[in-house]
Amino acid sequence: MSTATNHQKTNSANAEEVRYFNEYANGIGYINGVRDISAEGKPPRYAAQVSVIQGPADNVHYEYHDLIVGSETALGVILENREAIESDDSKVLIRFNMANPRAKAFIYKQGERAGELGSAIGGFLTRILTLKINNELAYEDNREFDDQAGSRQVANG
Numbered sequence: 001m002s003t004a005t006n007h008q009k010t011n012s013a014n015a016e017e018v019r020y021f022n023e024y025a026n027g028i029g030y031i032n033g034v035r036d037i038s039a040e041g042k043p044p045r046y047a048a049q050v051s052v053i054q055g056p057a058d059n060v061h062y063e064y065h066d067l068i069v070g071s072e073t074a075l076g077v078i079l080e081n082r083e084a085i086e087s088d089d090s091k092v093l094i095r096f097n098m099a100n101p102r103a104k105a106f107i108y109k110q111g112e113r114a115g116e117l118g119s120a121i122g123g124f125l126t127r128i129l130t131l132k133i134n135n136e137l138a139y140e141d142n143r144e145f146d147d148q149a150g151s152r153q154v155a156n157g
Contacts, residue, residue: 022099024126027052029065031085031092034078037068045069048078048125050094063121066106067098070124077128077139084133095129 029052038044046069051062069075074096084090104122108114131139 026097028095029053065121067123067125070126074125074128093132097127099124099126
């Protein structure tokens with residue numbers, strides 16, 4: 001009986017499927033901005049600031065989300081519509097999926113609350129289902145796939 005070497009163990013570990021446990025949420029909100037959060041020598045990464053709409057339709061409030069764009073498809077949609085997102089004359093509304101929401105503290109840098117502590121929801125923007133610019137549909141993602149159990153699921157990314 002032979003024993004596996006460290007090299008063989010590493011290869012078999014890499015061959016095993018990596019599994020993650022994630023929390024998912026979906027919502028609707030306005031993209032207020034996009035910023036480059038790339039680190040030097042690393043691939044480009046972006047974050048989107050989204051004012052998520054919450055509450056009853058006749059009395060909504062907005063919750064600030066700061067989401068790292070976690071899929072190439074979502075990043076492509078955001079970069080393609082970046083001019084409208086950054087324009088003061090456009091309102092860009094998205095229906096989206098996100099992963100791993102978490103509380104995130106920050107300090108206001110300007111305005112009447114400058115220097116005060118604030119909070120936001122952080123996480124990963126995994127999918128943009130629809131994007132409207134000034135109420136006109138600019139993007140819609142209808143991709144679907146069947147999971148291994150045969151139940152219909154929407155695609156991420």
